[in-house]
Ligand SMILES: Nc1ncnc2c1ncn2[C@@H]1O[C@H](COP(=O)(O)OP(=O)(O)O)[C@@H](O)[C@H]1O
């Protein structure tokens with residue numbers, strides 16, 4: 001198992017509110033997992049715990065069997081920079097760095113030689129269709145392009161797994177659809193495991209596992225190729241997975 005959450009609970013000490021109550025999830029290499037749920041249900045909290053940004057109050061976060069919730073902040077920083085990618089709704093690019101420099105930022109921060117990663121960065125620019133933007137600053141790019149840069153940056157160390165929190169939440173429907181197709185390609189071609197949080201049913205259906213968070217616990221879990229859940233959910237998935245679907249509906 002690539003990533004296994006065992007009975008994760010999270011209480012924020014500031015408020016005393018328990019956001020996650022005994023959440024367990026297994027993520028296998030190559031999975032494309034969608035986490036859905038109402039606003040405030042704990043999706044982002046869960047994602048940050050999965051990715052070692054925040055720690056659970058109790059429970060285990062096993063990455064290749066090793067509990068990352070027990071790691072020191074220093075160990076976690078290295079893990080996050082090299083083994084895990086993160087992509088956020090508002091792109092989080094450095095405004096005064098060019099696209100190329102943003103993609104190289106994890107390399108610079110890691111004290112590695114940019115020369116060793118130049119080919120990788122060039123390939124990612126091509127793969128994500130943002131070659132022409134390489135020397136531009138983020139403010140000159142569309143939202144969709146900025147999100148591609150954030151995705152390229154998340155892939156520079158070839159992580160096994162990337163986490164995306166509402167990656168299309170700030171994009172129009174066309175850009176949103178493009179990003180979802182890209183993620184599908186990344187999952188299938190680069191074999192990167194993907195965990196995304198989304199509001200959109202259509203976007204969720206790109207996942208082979210769809211997990212809903214309800215009142216801090218796992219509500220429904222749909223596993224596509226094993227078809228464990230209710231029939232109409234499965235039908236929805238098959239309908240929206242076709243290549244030329246019309247996503248519709250503007251921002252999610
Ligand atoms: N750092 C924090 N301190 C206190 N409460 C928090 C913190 N982060 C999130 N929460 C609370 O936890 C709940 C779940 O938040 P979040 O995980 O962001 O939900 P979602 O991503 O599903 O919208 C919310 O009630 C939110 O206010």
Ligand SMILES: [Mg+2]
Pocket residue numbers: 043044045165
């Ligand atoms: Mg959130």
